Amino acid sequence: MAFRVLIIGGTGQVGAAVVRALAAKPSCAEVVMVNRKAIALTTDLRVRRVILDTAAAQFSAEVTKLAESMVAQGDPVYGASCVGVGKGSMKWSEEELKALEIGVVGGFARGCHAGGITQFALLSAVGSAAKSRIRYVRVMGLKEEAVQGIGFKSLAIFRPGIIAGNAHTPSYAAWLGRLIPGPFGTIEQDDIGRAFVAEFISSSVPDGIVHFENAAMRSKSQSLR
DSSP: OOEEEEEESTTSHHHHHHHHHHHTOTTEEEEEEEESSOOOOOSOTTEEEEEOOTTSTTHHHHHHHHHHHHHTTSSOEEEEEOOOOGGGGGGSOHHHHHIIIIIIHHHHHHHHHHTTOOEEEEEOOTTOOTTOSSHHHHHHHHHHHHHHTTOOSEEEEEOOSEEETOTTSOHHHHHHHTTSOSTTSEEEHHHHHHHHHHHHHSOSOSSEEEEEOHHHHHHHHHHHO
16 A cells, blocks of 8 residues: 655654665655755655754644645655754753754654644654653653654654664774664664664554564564565
8 A cells, every 4th residue: 555754854864764765665655854954865756855944933833734735645644753863962952952852853743643644653762761860861751752642543663772874873883782682782774764664564553652672673674675
């Protein structure tokens, strides 16, 4: 069955992996990327960009209009947020992180929901907990809580460990992470991208919330190959 995806963060490292995996699926009829500025796109006519001011008061309402126009096509439509600053978060204040991870992502997700999208996928991080003493982990937990509170029929939360193949991950860190078993170890960036797409195609939880850590993402990725 054909499907469409409305995504924010599609120009980032993980987001680009998701878009590549979507473009590789003939059943993906359209990918609409919400960006803050113009970027070069692939020649795949199914992928298009929409420039929106994420800091504007009407941002969420503009996303709603986009979602409504996609839903009106009649195919299933999925929302996805791959926003994340990862290593770069060390240079950001907590308020700046919250403005992006909770403010922008939350506004996008609310717009998707108001526009009729019922299934949403969210990039988070391993160990996310809203009450953590670790700033980045705490903000990721708060982001998860904000999106959970919106009321999507189905919400898939992806919590990768060390991401290999990512420009922000030093090669030595990815290598060392392979020695760490479990959710805090290394996972390939493209495995995350394929796991997102596999979840769109065959939802693990049609009604409710599901969390994917490294092993589950690898399994989802394998099912797409």
